[in-house]
Amino acid sequence: MIPFSFRTLPAGLLLLAGILTSLPLERAAAQDAGAMQISWEVRNRFRLFREERDFQLHVENARNRSILAAEQSLELQSEGRGWARNMVNRLCIDLQGRVNQPCTRDNVKENYLTPTDHPVTVRLTGAVPVGATCAWSFDDGDGPQTSTFDCAEPINLRVRYGKQTVASVDVSSGSDPTQRVQAEIQVRDIFVAGLGDSIGSGEGNPDRPLALSDEGFCFRSYLGTAGAQYYRPSRAGYKGGRACEAPDTLANWQHYGALWFNSPCHRSLYSYQARTALALAVRYTHIAVTFLPLACTGASIGDGLLGSQRARECPPGKTGVCNTSVNAQVAELREALTAAKKRQPDRTLDLVLLSIGANDVYFSGLVADVIVDTATERALFRRSGVMASVDDSRDALARELPQNFVKLREALKPLVGGDLSHVVYVSYANPALADGGVPCRGGRAGFDIHPSFNADPQRLARVSTFVDTEFLPQLKGLATCTRGALCRDPEADRMTFVDSHQAAFGDHGFCAHSGNDPEFDRTCFAENGQSFNPDIVSAASQPMLCGRGASEYRAYLPRARWIRDANDSYFAAMTYPQGLPAASQPTDIHDATWGVLSAVYGGAVHPSAEGHAAMADAALPAASSVLGLDAVPPGVTRGLLAPLLGTQQ
Incomplete structure (x- = not known):
């Protein structure tokens, strides 16, 4: 039985469906414009979205644009507040990471991992006589379902998963002979999983950014003296004590934090994995995409992919209980695939998007070594193991990462039918380049959110050189079974590798600036690293030296920098990581430790939404090729198009 109707969509969506079927996203390059034909497309085909209006927003903005240009368009439309801020509450996966089974999508209950049918819009296009009548028939093998409508009306039906439906229409117009048109409809549902670390999860890009207060909030300094305090912008809505002498509970403070698609892992809809x-x-109208995001900030191969890891944050809940552990990603994926195969034995994992390896070589420790500049903090962080040297990373790169990749390949191969080409490994970009690949000069600009931060030029140059000449080439060798990588069967063990975005990041590191950057950034984030009011009396009511309110900051506006700096991290997320060991969890929200962590744990030195969109532009052709799809639909140029705001380049 095939349910269908031409009145099942609101009038606006019916009109939009008619417009969209005219788009050349998945049509042959040349067609006889005069011939009638049956055109069809899957509705709301990104199955993570519960509501079609959210999907259509992306369809509209993707027209003849790269993903980067579409992101910039959406950022301007949202006035910098971000397109995901409301969508995040309308997904088939909840904020704890649980798949809703069933998930009600556009008023129809569906099994998310194993759909039994898909919504499709069918219409007759071409030289259709005005006023013609269409007698439609749809047959999926259980007998035809027929009905007659005006040929101008679209037909909305649900077609069975895994079965071909034959659509035919007899067109009658006055005394003209009846004409028959026929087509075959079969939806391919593609199962995509996202695995990896903070680059895979979208760290730095909360789905609903923090709302900032224009007033100040006090942090203590590690120096511990009475005068060792400083003020930075507070969280909007917070009514507790803002002075260091007025302690409050972390639970109360967290009610006013940023909202993530998944707080324990800082998963975001802005991640390159979700965008890909x-x-x-968006681009292929005859498919549906079932996306299972599992990447988690802080993950390494051992702790995160193959084993459990600590959570980053806990979402505000009624119970107040915080589960500080996150299950191993590969185990979660294996469990989901096993459950899907029980319902549909032929269900396969079609594609894995993967970024991993930075935490295996202590990359966050390298960042800490670069930006933490004062002797007291450096000594404390060195003792606690937070900081790492280039020599530490080089040793892990040579000794540990190759063995970890062997274990990872063995764990992933059974999930993708023994062929690791279905794993698309998207490499990292050097975050510290600008002006055509010149290393950033360093300094306090972009990092003065904390008094002890200063990107030391010499340490920064050492890390940048290590990333370019050692880390990234070794990663490519490990993923592609070259450079002496340990691969039992190179043909089967070689992942599909993506690094074409790295050149574009050479102009867009954390130090990149442009006259088109948001006015707040140009006015209030000082290039001399003196953005914040040092006077603790006046800073309590006005922490910004520019005299403007911090609430004017917008996380999602086009910028020259595609890498979040520490100021961005604080202003967008202000993360108080609850997954740290109990000994590292201060009870007082004004503690010096929170001052440091809130400045970096929200995504400092991570790609912005624009950066992730550029990565998705690079990943899309590779993913399309692996899936056997046309990677370059008509009207869309392969790879990175010029951004919407070309003067930013």
């Missing part, structure tokens, strides 16, 4: 999966659904 979404772009597949």
